[in-house]
Amino acid sequence: MKKVATVLSVLLSALFVWWVLSFSASNYVRDTMAPTAFRNVTIASTDVHRLASFYQVVFNGEPVPVSWESDSSTDEGIALRTPGYGGAGPTLTFIKASGVAAELPRASDLGYAHLCFESEDVRGVISRLVSAGGKVTSIFEDNQKSPVLYAKDPDGNTLEVHIPLPDPLTPRTIYRSVDSLIRTLLKLSPSQEDLRFLHVNQNSSDWSKVADFYRTVFDLQTVGPQRNYEGKFITELTGIQGVKIHGRHIQMPGYSAGGPTLEAFTYNQAPRRGALNFLDAGVVAIGFDTKDLNAVLHSITIAGGIVVNSDSHSAVVRDPFGNLIQFHKLE
Numbered sequence: 001m002k003k004v005a006t007v008l009s010v011l012l013s014a015l016f017v018w019w020v021l022s023f024s025a026s027n028y029v030r031d032t033m034a035p036t037a038f039r040n041v042t043i044a045s046t047d048v049h050r051l052a053s054f055y056q057v058v059f060n061g062e063p064v065p066v067s068w069e070s071d072s073s074t075d076e077g078i079a080l081r082t083p084g085y086g087g088a089g090p091t092l093t094f095i096k097a098s099g100v101a102a103e104l105p106r107a108s109d110l111g112y113a114h115l116c117f118e119s120e121d122v123r124g125v126i127s128r129l130v131s132a133g134g135k136v137t138s139i140f141e142d143n144q145k146s147p148v149l150y151a152k153d154p155d156g157n158t159l160e161v162h163i164p165l166p167d168p169l170t171p172r173t174i175y176r177s178v179d180s181l182i183r184t185l186l187k188l189s190p191s192q193e194d195l196r197f198l199h200v201n202q203n204s205s206d207w208s209k210v211a212d213f214y215r216t217v218f219d220l221q222t223v224g225p226q227r228n229y230e231g232k233f234i235t236e237l238t239g240i241q242g243v244k245i246h247g248r249h250i251q252m253p254g255y256s257a258g259g260p261t262l263e264a265f266t267y268n269q270a271p272r273r274g275a276l277n278f279l280d281a282g283v284v285a286i287g288f289d290t291k292d293l294n295a296v297l298h299s300i301t302i303a304g305g306i307v308v309n310s311d312s313h314s315a316v317v318r319d320p321f322g323n324l325i326q327f328h329k330l331e
Helices: 002-021 048-059 122-131 171-185 207-218 232-238 293-302
Strands: 036-045 062-064 078-081 091-096 111-118 148-152 158-162 196-203 222-230 244-251 261-267 282-290 306-310 314-318 324-329
Touching: 036 048, 036 324, 048 078, 048 091, 048 122, 111 282, 122 148, 122 158, 148 232, 158 196, 207 244, 207 261, 207 293, 222 232, 282 293, 293 306, 293 314, 293 324
Parallel strands: 036 091, 111 158, 196 261, 282 324
Antiparallel strands: 036 282, 062 078, 078 091, 111 196, 148 158, 222 244, 244 261, 306 314, 314 324
C-alpha cells in the first residue's frame, strides 16, 4: 500500500506541475508578433443587416468598424468581431450580394463551404440559432445529446458547432473537453460558455494541394490527424447520404496553439458550386494581415495563385482553386 500511495503521490504531483506550467498555454490569444495573421472572413448576402444580426445574436459577434471592404461591393458592409482570443478574434465582414444563389449552398460545395464555432453550450448556441432563423441539418437520433452539429444560417450557409477539443493537450483543455462531453450527453447545463471561432472549411478536388499552397506561401503546417470520414456518423452529421470525406486541418497564422485553422476537405460528392466572386451570395473570401505584402504576393504566384489586384497597402488574390484571399499590409 505504501508503494501505491507513493506512486499516486508522484503522479498527482506531476499532474499538478503540468497543470501549472501549461496553464497559460490553454488560453487562446492573438500572437501580435506574428508577421502574418488570419483576420477576416467575408460573407456576401442579399440582406446584409439580417445576416449580420443573426451572427451577432447567435455567436456573440461584436460590431466593429469595417476594414475589409471589397471593391466590387456597392453598399457599406457590416463587420463583427468574433468572440474569444482575448477580444482579438477574426472578424466576419458582411457585404451586399448581387442576388441570391441559384442553388442553396451545401456542405460539400467547392470553396469556402462552412464556418465552425466552439462552445461548451452547443445546445444553447443551437437554440439561439433556430430562434434567429437558422436550422439544424444534422440528423442524429437525438441532436440534443450530440457534441457536434451542422446547421444553416438564414442564407443557407453551413455552420458547425461543437464542444471544445483538447488542443493544445493540457490538463485544462482535457478537463474542459471531458466536462463538456459529459454535460452534453447527460443534457446538463454547461459550467460556462467560452464561445470562439474555430475554423473555415475549404473544399477542393485535392485537399493536399490546398495544404501545399499554404505551406509554400506562409510556411503553415497541418495539425492533428488526417480525417477519413465515412459511415453513419458523418452521414448523420452532414445530412448527406453516402458521403465520404478526406482532409486535414492547417494551422492559421497569428494565434497561439489551438487557434483558428483552415479545414481542407475533399468530398466524394459532385460539387454544385465552385469558387465565388465578391458579389456572389455565400462565404466569398478570407483575409490576412501581413508585414511584407510583396513577399507574400511573390510566394502566391510561385505556389500557383493569381494576383487579381494590388497596391502598396492591400491586395486580392485567388488561390490555385480560384478562391478569393484578401491581404492588408501591416504598417
